[in-house]
Each structure stands twice: as structure tokens, then as C-alpha cells.
Amino acid sequence: MSDNVLPGTTPASSRGVALAARGVTKRFPGVLANADVDFELLQGEVHTLLGENGAGKSTLAAMLCGLYQPDEGQIYRSGKPIRLRSPREGLAHGIGMVHQHFRLIPRFTVAENVILGDPKQSLLMKPGEAERRVGEISERFGLPLDPRAVVSDLTVGQRQRVEIVKVLYRGADVLLLDEPTAVLTPQEAETLFATVRSMTSEGKAVVFISHKLGEVMAVSDRVTVMRAGRVTGEVATKDTSARNLAELMVGRPVEQTVRRGTGQTSATPYLEAHAVRLADAGRNVLDDVTLSVHGGEIVGIAGVAGNGQRELATTLAGITAPTSGSVRVGGVDIGGKGAKAARHAGLTFVPEDRLGTGLVPGLSLTDNMLLTRRRSFFVNRRAARAELAEAIERFEIKAPGTEAEARVLSGGNAQKVLLAREVSDAAKDGDVRALIVSSPTRGLDIGAAEFVRELLHQVRVDGGAVLVISEDLDEVRSLADRIVVLYRGQIVLSGASEELTVEQIGMAMAGVKE
Amino acid sequence: MNNSAFVLMLAASMVAATPIALAALGELLAERSGVLNLGVEGMMLIGAVVAFQTGTKTGNLWVALLVGSLAGAALSAVHAVLTITLRASQIVTGLSLTIFGTGLATFVGKSIEGMPLAVDFRPTPWGPLADLPVIGPVLFKQDPIVYATIVLGFVIAFYLRRTRTGLSLRSVGESPATADSMGIPVALFRYIHVLLGGLLAGAAGAYLVLGQVPSWSQESTTGGLGWIALALVVFASWQPVRLLLGAFLFGFSRQLNFFLQGQGVAVPAELLSMLPYLLTIIVLVVWGSRDLRRRVGAPDALGIAYVRDER
Numbered sequence A: 001m002s003d004n005v006l007p008g009t010t011p012a013s014s015r016g017v018a019l020a021a022r023g024v025t026k027r028f029p030g031v032l033a034n035a036d037v038d039f040e041l042l043q044g045e046v047h048t049l050l051g052e053n054g055a056g057k058s059t060l061a062a063m064l065c066g067l068y069q070p071d072e073g074q075i076y077r078s079g080k081p082i083r084l085r086s087p088r089e090g091l092a093h094g095i096g097m098v099h100q101h102f103r104l105i106p107r108f109t110v111a112e113n114v115i116l117g118d119p120k121q122s123l124l125m126k127p128g129e130a131e132r133r134v135g136e137i138s139e140r141f142g143l144p145l146d147p148r149a150v151v152s153d154l155t156v157g158q159r160q161r162v163e164i165v166k167v168l169y170r171g172a173d174v175l176l177l178d179e180p181t182a183v184l185t186p187q188e189a190e191t192l193f194a195t196v197r198s199m200t201s202e203g204k205a206v207v208f209i210s211h212k213l214g215e216v217m218a219v220s221d222r223v224t225v226m227r228a229g230r231v232t233g234e235v236a237t238k239d240t241s242a243r244n245l246a247e248l249m250v251g252r253p254v255e256q257t258v259r260r261g262t263g264q265t266s267a268t269p270y271l272e273a274h275a276v277r278l279a280d281a282g283r284n285v286l287d288d289v290t291l292s293v294h295g296g297e298i299v300g301i302a303g304v305a306g307n308g309q310r311e312l313a314t315t316l317a318g319i320t321a322p323t324s325g326s327v328r329v330g331g332v333d334i335g336g337k338g339a340k341a342a343r344h345a346g347l348t349f350v351p352e353d354r355l356g357t358g359l360v361p362g363l364s365l366t367d368n369m370l371l372t373r374r375r376s377f378f379v380n381r382r383a384a385r386a387e388l389a390e391a392i393e394r395f396e397i398k399a400p401g402t403e404a405e406a407r408v409l410s411g412g413n414a415q416k417v418l419l420a421r422e423v424s425d426a427a428k429d430g431d432v433r434a435l436i437v438s439s440p441t442r443g444l445d446i447g448a449a450e451f452v453r454e455l456l457h458q459v460r461v462d463g464g465a466v467l468v469i470s471e472d473l474d475e476v477r478s479l480a481d482r483i484v485v486l487y488r489g490q491i492v493l494s495g496a497s498e499e500l501t502v503e504q505i506g507m508a509m510a511g512v513k514e
Numbered sequence B: 001m002n003n004s005a006f007v008l009m010l011a012a013s014m015v016a017a018t019p020i021a022l023a024a025l026g027e028l029l030a031e032r033s034g035v036l037n038l039g040v041e042g043m044m045l046i047g048a049v050v051a052f053q054t055g056t057k058t059g060n061l062w063v064a065l066l067v068g069s070l071a072g073a074a075l076s077a078v079h080a081v082l083t084i085t086l087r088a089s090q091i092v093t094g095l096s097l098t099i100f101g102t103g104l105a106t107f108v109g110k111s112i113e114g115m116p117l118a119v120d121f122r123p124t125p126w127g128p129l130a131d132l133p134v135i136g137p138v139l140f141k142q143d144p145i146v147y148a149t150i151v152l153g154f155v156i157a158f159y160l161r162r163t164r165t166g167l168s169l170r171s172v173g174e175s176p177a178t179a180d181s182m183g184i185p186v187a188l189f190r191y192i193h194v195l196l197g198g199l200l201a202g203a204a205g206a207y208l209v210l211g212q213v214p215s216w217s218q219e220s221t222t223g224g225l226g227w228i229a230l231a232l233v234v235f236a237s238w239q240p241v242r243l244l245l246g247a248f249l250f251g252f253s254r255q256l257n258f259f260l261q262g263q264g265v266a267v268p269a270e271l272l273s274m275l276p277y278l279l280t281i282i283v284l285v286v287w288g289s290r291d292l293r294r295r296v297g298a299p300d301a302l303g304i305a306y307v308r309d310e311r
Ligand SMILES: Nc1ncnc2c1ncn2[C@@H]1O[C@H](COP(=O)(O)OP(=O)(O)OP(=O)(O)O)[C@@H](O)[C@H]1O
Pocket: A028, A029, A031, A032, A033, A051, A052, A053, A054, A055, A056, A057, A058, A059, A060, A398, A399, A400, A408, A409, A410, A411, A412, A413, A443, B309, B310, B311
């Protein structure tokens, strides 16, 4: 990723221990989320927690910040044992967390979100002063923000800055960042790393959780690897390599392979968009998009988040009606006819937001598997359960069982269940011709990500048409036969993957014309 | 001219608006904390009957008002425990509260049905101001509760917008998980505001018998006002000042009805008795669609219990 980000330069031996966990254990019903975990964070260091989905990283971080309490074991702050009963007590000890799922109030302004719950605020609020202080912090750590902006108007990257400013404002000098880059564009991630650098140079310590080994190597000083709730190793970044870390994490060597189609494609396209335009509030979110995906190929949509990808996906899936133009699946016009019509025409759509639109948090996993079954009126619970059990094994899904509620799954495992349902359906179901997947491997550990790519590849080899929408350029390049770049709702570049260079694609993504 | 039927009607509208506004302001506080309490009607009835009994026994208006309010708060405490601590369904609990409150009020009120009350809140004219044309009788010749309610509306608006606690309250109603992670005691905030809601509903009920019509009648004392208060919160988009205006409009339309009857135009009684049900349906429809709720400005977490260990 970024080579210009240097790990901390102070020798480790001269630094004190900012935060430590000793022998920490946390159980959830049916799951041992953390088992006898030891963890140590030095002052001024960036320490990465690495591990597969469900390894227990978020749980450990939640205990370090006071959101969860350990069942056994002890947390130490600067060498002294502490007990944190709530995030408030964590903040009082200078420990703040930025969650995997943001905790912001969309209707509030940036400043209001930041000062929320601050006991030092006077009873009568002084908005001017709060805004000034927020401005100060955002400047000092390179987190550009307008304190008066309303959060619902902000981009994902900006919202994350608000989260960081929030904990800094409360005086935290230990920051826990749970998969902060999962939602960021490469550029935004770079900015974040610069911020992390400026924080550690002031002596603050950062716990960083990520699946992207490139960034882990670039930004952290040390790495603690977790597997199935246990710590399996701790290494200094300078003594290891990305390949090495991957092995430590999954317990076997992993390679990211490049997969290409056979070159044999169907005569007619299975998925087509013709001159699609979508207007929203007087602006064209999609502008004259013409695109076709044939059976037997994968087309990748690249672009920086917010350039129309989400709208393109929902329009192609029949959910959003285009303002003009047509959308066809297998020759049938499905534009705006709803998800059901699209499904009938043979399209499967895996949305970006998986918990929420894809999975029902309060239903059991089996019921979630059954949700999209359309073959008969009666549900075949036993078959679904068997299928789920198979998926749990093949995808290495960490779940307490087939009857567990979807909400208890870790971020990555929830995705695996949904992908199992959709993608393996598409892979074996004869009448599924087209598959649209948004960010197929976001938040997945490398083992699972490889597996998903293999599945998508299988759909292609079996003659299905696949459209992959992803902000991860490497992913698009390693899978797609053709790449299409979206910028401000327009197709600005398209061509065979082999013939496009990273530079060309990157410039197109940034809207630079050659 | 100050004695013209129309001006008198305007003045009476203020009085008619007061109990609705009081109850709705209370409900607004509870809902801003994320707790929907459909028991307003029940709490008002209890407040009314208890205030009436206390008024008869003590002959002291203010004591009667206080005890009536506390009775409303006591009933809301049941709602708070069930929905906040035990996380029961807010709709079911609230509806049961109304059924329970209505039953209890009927039972307690049997002996006093139709009896008049010796004391009541009287309009106090503001010296010469009360003689101003039109606005004199409307604004400067009302009883103290009318003024207190208006002031309360503005105080709550200020509380929500400008104070730290108000900001915390709004955050609890919008996203309890966020509030919790910022160190705000979610359950405590919900308890306090649900209780305040009950207190105000009780006061509204008390005012019905102490100010508006000094007698108790199970049939007509509230007559569905609690439901109207609930609807009013929605129509006011959870904004206190807008709520005051809405309450006045409602009071006005009620009085207009009497006014028209006086002029010989009759509005069918069935239409009026339908109103509570109609409004309930509207509340439930708006409440039932998350998208609709968001569009009309409802607190995002309204109706949702909060548990920390869940995601
Ligand atoms: N509140 C909860 N109730 C029940 N089980 C839970 C809960 N939170 C986490 N778990 C379980 O604990 C295990 C560890 O979850 P955790 O969220 O810590 O994983 P993670 O390492 O952060 O994974 P990911 O990379 O997918 O985010 C998982 O098996 C998960 O299902």
C-alpha cells in the first residue's frame, strides 16, 4: 500500500506499557470468543490485531475500551489493574474506540456528535466554543472537517474522521480502531495513516484491526495474531512479511491467484443496461450507462465509493427504476420491476450492506437461508439446515450452530452466510444466469476471500454472467475479464483487464482525463 | 366587542388546548428518549379522578394538581419498568396501561360520577391588559395553568436545543448504542423522561377536572384527548413549539364545533367519537413505517429497547 508511512522510530524498550490484558477470557452463549488472551500495547506504537473472521479481535477491543467486561483475567492501564464497567469509564482512563460499525447520530452536527456526553461541557451549551475546539483537533491531527456540517451529509471517510475526533476530544491517548479502512478508498486510507502517524508521534498508542496485510505491514510496529479466540503469536513488523503474516493467521500458506475466464462467452448478453440514466435531486447519479455482461465472463466495476456504484447495482437488480434507459436480464426488461421480477428473470443480487438488507439479524441462520427460496410455498427446513451445515464447513463460518441468531455473528462471518446463500445458489442453480455482487470480500479474512473468489470464478466457468462491484482495485484486477470504471455516474474507461494498467485505471477513477 | 361569541370562543380555545398540550409535551419528552407510551389516555384518566378526589377532600387546588400528576407518574413508572428494564413491547404495554387506567378510573370514580367540584382554576385578569380588544381576553385573562403550559413548551424547546442534558436526551432517542458508548446513562435518561411524561399526563388529566369542567365523568372527561395528544406529537414533528401551535389549533376546532352548534350548524356526534380511533390509526401507521417515521422527524430509536451486549 503505502511505503511512505514509517513505523514508529522510538526504540520499543524505552517505552512504557500503555495498556495490557492478561489471561482475558470472554464467553458468549455457545462461543468462546476470547480464551486466556495476553495482549500488550506500548506507548507510541501502532499494534495490529490480526486474525480470521470471528477470531475474537472485536471482542478483545470491546473489553479493552469498557464496552464488554471480561469473564476472567485483568486489564492494566500503565501497569495498574483497572476495571472498566462502561465505555464512559474507558474514556475516563483515556481509552477510546472507533467501532467497526460507526456510532454517530446522523441528525446531529459534527460538533454535537463530538461533545455528546462530555461531562466537562457546561449545562448550557456553547456551540461556538465546541466548534472551535473540534476545529482545533481536526487541524492538529490532519482530519479536515466542518464542525457545523450535519453528519448525514458526510461521506463514509468523513464520518470516520468524526469518530476519531470524538475520542481525541475526550482526551484519549489509547485509540482502538476496528477495521477502519474497510470502508475507505485507498486515498482516504492514506490520509488515515498520516493521522495515525501524527498521533503516535505525540505519544498516543493505537490498536489497529485490519485484514489488509499491505496496510498492516505499512502502518504497524507490532502484530498480535489471533485464531479461534486465542493469541497464536506476536511479531514485530520489521521481522516479518505479508506472506508470513498470512500464514500465521490462517495456519497455512495462502496465495492470491489471478483467475481468468475461458474466453468462451454466450452469444447474447445475460445482463444488459442500455443508456441508463438515474436522476436524484436534479443530479444525474447515473449518466448514459451502457453495459453488457455475457455468460461466462466477469465484468468488474471499479471506482471510488460514491460515484454511482450503489445506484448502478440497485438499478441493474431491478430495485431502483431508471429515469430513462432500459435494464434487461436474459432479454427480459426488469427496470424498476422489483427484486422479485429480477430474481424470476434469473438474477441474483448480493447487496453491499449485508446485515440489514441481506440478513435479518433477529432470525436464525436457517431461517435466513430460507428467506430467498422460491421453489415452493412450503419451506424445507431440513434441506436448508443441511445446506447451511455444509456452508459452515466449507466457508469455515464461525457460528454457535445453525439455529443461532444472525446478529451474534462477527462482521465477517455474517457476510459469509449471506454469500453462501447467494453465491452457492447461483453456482448450482441452473436457471440463475446473472449475478451481481457488491464488495464481495469486504471484511473477509484472506482465507475466506480466496474462497469467495473461487466461487465467483466457478459461476463464470459454469456459464453464468458475473458483475463484481468493488473499490478494491486488486480484487477487480485479479478476477475480472473486463473492467469498467465509473466516475460521477459515467463510464469513463472500459477494456479488457489485461490491456489496462493500474495507472490508467487509477487516473480514470480520479477523473483525470488523458 | 370583547364579549362577542367569536372572541369568547378564541379565549376558550386556549383553555381547551391546555390539557392536550400538557399531555403531548409529556409524551414528547418520553418519545424523545425513545420510549413510546400509548398509555397517555389512561394516565390522564387516573390523574383526573385522583385530582378530583383530592380536590374534594382537601379543597386545595394545588394539592389536587400535584397528587393527580403524581398518580400519572406512578402509572408511567409501570411502563418504564416493563419497557426499559424488562424490555417488553412498548405498544402492548402502553395499550394495556390505557386499558388498566381506564378501568381503575371508572372504578374509583363511580361514587363521584357527575358530582361537581367546589374549587377550580379561575382566570386571573392582568389588570388593564385584559381589557385590550381581542388579545385581552385571549392572552391576558386566563388561568395560571394556561400560562404555565405555554412557558413549559418554550422551556422544553430550550432544554432540547441548548442544554447538554437535552443533547444527551436526543442522542438516547436517536441511537442509544451511540449514547452509551459516549458514556450517557441510557436507562436513566429513559426512566426520567418517561416519568416526566407521566407526570405531565397526570397534570393534564387533573386540569380537565380542576380547570376545564369542574366535575368528573368517566365518559366525557378525557373523551379520547390522550389519543389526540399522541397524534399531536407526530403532527408537531416532535417539536415543542410547533406542538403548542397544534394544540391551539385543535382547541380552536373543538370550540368551533360548539360555536357552530350555537349558530345552528350541527356536526354529527359520531364523527367526533370516531376521532380518537382515527388518530390512533394514524399514529400507528406512522410509527409502523421506519421510513415514514424518519421523514416526519421521529427519533430514530423510538420504540426500540436497548441492550448493550447485542448488535
Ligand atoms: N454479542 C455476542 N453474542 C454472541 N456471540 C458473539 C457476540 N459478539 C461476538 N460473538 C462471537 O464471538 C466470536 C468472536 O467475534 P468477534 O466479533 O470478536 O470476531 P472478529 O475477530 O472481530 O471477526 P471479524 O473479522 O469478522 O470482525 C464470534 O464467533 C462471534 O460470533
